[in-house]
Amino acid sequence: MSRREGDLNTTSFAMLGMLAIQPWTTYELAKQVGRGLGRLWPRARSNLFNEPKKLVAHGLAVATDSQVGKRPSTVYTITEKGLCALGDWLATPGEGPVLEFEQMLKIFYADYGTKADAVAGVQNIRDWAAERNSEGIAIARSYVDGTGPFPERAAVLVLTGRFLVDFADMVGRWADWAATVIEEWPDNPRDAVPRLDALEDIARRLPGD
Amino acid sequence: MSRREGDLNTTSFAMLGMLAIQPWTTYELAKQVGRGLGRLWPRARSNLFNEPKKLVAHGLAVATDSQVGKRPSTVYTITEKGLCALGDWLATPGEGPVLEFEQMLKIFYADYGTKADAVAGVQNIRDWAAERNSEGIAIARSYVDGTGPFPERAAVLVLTGRFLVDFADMVGRWADWAATVIEEWPDNPRDAVPRLDALEDIARRLPGD
DNA sequence: TTCTTCATGTAATTAGTTACATGATTGA
DNA sequence: TCAATCATGTAACTAATTACATGAAGAA
Numbered sequence: 298m299s300r301r302e303g304d305l306n307t308t309s310f311a312m313l314g315m316l317a318i319q320p321w322t323t324y325e326l327a328k329q330v331g332r333g334l335g336r337l338w339p340r341a342r343s344n345l346f347n348e349p350k351k352l353v354a355h356g357l358a359v360a361t362d363s364q365v366g367k368r369p370s371t372v373y374t375i376t377e378k379g380l381c382a383l384g385d386w387l388a389t390p391g392e393g394p395v396l397e398f399e400q401m402l403k404i405f406y407a408d409y410g411t412k413a414d415a416v417a418g419v420q421n422i423r424d425w426a427a428e429r430n431s432e433g434i435a436i437a438r439s440y441v442d443g444t445g446p447f448p449e450r451a452a453v454l455v456l457t458g459r460f461l462v463d464f465a466d467m468v469g470r471w472a473d474w475a476a477t478v479i480e481e482w483p484d485n486p487r488d489a490v491p492r493l494d495a496l497e498d499i500a501r502r503l504p505g506d
Numbered sequence: 507m508s509r510r511e512g513d514l515n516t517t518s519f520a521m522l523g524m525l526a527i528q529p530w531t532t533y534e535l536a537k538q539v540g541r542g543l544g545r546l547w548p549r550a551r552s553n554l555f556n557e558p559k560k561l562v563a564h565g566l567a568v569a570t571d572s573q574v575g576k577r578p579s580t581v582y583t584i585t586e587k588g589l590c591a592l593g594d595w596l597a598t599p600g601e602g603p604v605l606e607f608e609q610m611l612k613i614f615y616a617d618y619g620t621k622a623d624a625v626a627g628v629q630n631i632r633d634w635a636a637e638r639n640s641e642g643i644a645i646a647r648s649y650v651d652g653t654g655p656f657p658e659r660a661a662v663l664v665l666t667g668r669f670l671v672d673f674a675d676m677v678g679r680w681a682d683w684a685a686t687v688i689e690e691w692p693d694n695p696r697d698a699v700p701r702l703d704a705l706e707d708i709a710r711r712l713p714g715d
Numbered sequence: 716t717t718c719t720t721c722a723t724g725t726a727a728t729t730a731g732t733t734a735c736a737t738g739a740t741t742g743a
Numbered sequence: 744t745c746a747a748t749c750a751t752g753t754a755a756c757t758a759a760t761t762a763c764a765t766g767a768a769g770a771a
Contacts (some may be wrong), residue, residue, distance in 0.1 A: 306730080307608050314615040324750050337607045337614060341732050346752065368738055368751065380618070387619030391608040391627070393634035394677060398546045399516050399600040405546060405666045406523040408659055409589070410596030418600070425602035430713070437708035440700075450617055451700030456687065457614045459704050460680050467676045468603060471669050478665065491649075491660030495668050499646035504639070515758080533722050550760050555724060577723065577766055 305355065310386045311338045312348040316358055316375040317383055318447065323349065323371060333454070336461055349373045357382050400425070404475070408486045412479070415486060419475045426469030433462040514564065519595045520547045521557040525567055525584040526592055527656065532558065532580060542663075545670050558582045566591050609634070613684070617695045621688070624695060628684045635678030642671040 311334060315326055327345045349371075352358040357379030361372045375383075400422050407415040436458060439445035447454065474495075482489040520543060524535055536554045558580075561567040566588035570581045584592075609631050616624040645667060648654035656663065683704075691698040 304729095307611070308730080311611060314611075314618065317615065317618050322750085323752080327750095334611075334614065337605065337611050339604055339606065340730095343733080343753085344731065347731095365750080366739055370751070383615065383618050384620075387612050387615060387623050387627075390630055391612050393609060393631070394605060394607040394673075395548055396546065396603060396605055396673065397548065398603040400602060401666060401669060402516070402520060402523075402543075402546050403596050403600050405543065405662060406526065406592065406596060407662050407665075409523065409526050409592050411593075414596050418596075421599055422602070430711070434708055434711050434713050437705040441702055441705050441709045449696075451702065452691070452695065452698035453614060453616050455700050455702065455704050456616075456684050457610060459683075459708075460610060462708050463676050463680055464603075464605065464673075467672050471672055474668075475665050482661070486661065487658075489661035491664050493650055493660065493664065495664050496646040496650050499643055499668075499671050500650045502639070502643050504643050513757095517758080531722085532724080536722095549758095552725085552761080553759065556759090574722080575767055579723070 305351065305382075307338065307391075308340055308344060309348050309351055310383065311340075312345065313352055313357055313375065313379055313383050313386075316349075316352070316373055317380060318450070320361075320372050320374040323373070326373075333457075337457065352379065355382075407479075408489075410486070412482050412484050412486055415479050415482070416476070419472050419479060422468060423472040423476070426465050426472060429465035430462070430469060433458070433465060437462070514560065514591075516547065516600075517549055517553060518557050518560055519592065520549075521554065522561055522566055522584065522588055522592050522595075525558075525561070525582055526589060527659070529570075529581050529583040532582070535582075542666075546666065561588065564591075616688075617698075619695065621691050621693050621695055624688050624691070625685070628681050628688060632678060632681040632685070635674050635681060638674035639671070639678060642667070642674060646671070
């Protein structure tokens, strides 16, 4: 069965999974995505309006139109076929983590800028980590005290939530360390002495440990 | 000075930074990107053919055409103006890390699949981490013994390299832990008891610590 | 001489983002 | 009754990927 256009991609299945949880209007979906899913599969809001239409075209969801005053409002609901398709997708491997990190790119090229820029860049990274950390704490508390949304999904949410907090922690710890390293640099970063000692414990590891 | 088309974006500056290191042919550039830069700013190879043209159009680089037999070969070199533009870009903030993680997305929806799928999914993540870990060890060793490429840039490469290894480590440790958690799940993941204890240390933290 | 891999690019297509537009609701 | 914000979407545009194409160099 060849599909002319609008084939399903990971973004489609990310949406389909949301519909497995419950029916949503696109607007509610967009809000919810910002909170959880968006941390693992970040996409702009306008995507969330297109994908459900593809799902409907493939018979994986149905759209229920209603009216709010004069305005249309569309609720999307997953179908049996949609649940099967989701199950099939879950059984296939998937790609590893892909990281896009502009702030770190600027550290990568820090030898073509000033020391002050490098110091500021690392501080930005620290700030990012602190911000995510606060968010993570608030969310963790809401689940520990039983007020978090979708408590019936808590078993999986604990796993992914723990990952996201671990990630933020790691970024924060790296930034703390990097700040101490850059502090020791001379004014011209090109003259900095490389801290090869920071690689020594890595170099001593056995591959495949 | 308004630019009709082809304005510069982060990808452009990522390329410009490469040219600051030395002149490259596009092919060499593509190979090199796979190794280092590509871990922080991953883009498909065909992009690497377009961006340098934009840089030339803006006067940030010059293209030197030569011939290899009957085939054209283009070497790109950064200009003075290009070095200034790179410096200006380095002085501006930049975005925090953006993560795209399909394998983890499947864990996020693991309650709509089988326990076996979840176990296999975590194993895939472990494999990814082990693979990156081996790579990181090899690269770290090459710098510790002084054979790594661009030794004059080692001061910054140590910083970004350490980050990438820390990231792979974190992913690996998470996967080891998650494997032990999922092991305890009943056959139907929907009946799994949430391991809220895994959030307790997070919940006890002070925000902004 | 033929095959394979390295080297060099272009074209077509798709995915994704930004900007815009506007009705409904609520509270001052 | 006005302003602000919530809710709902579309259209235009840009970025990025996939697929294709082919010459050069070296190995068998």
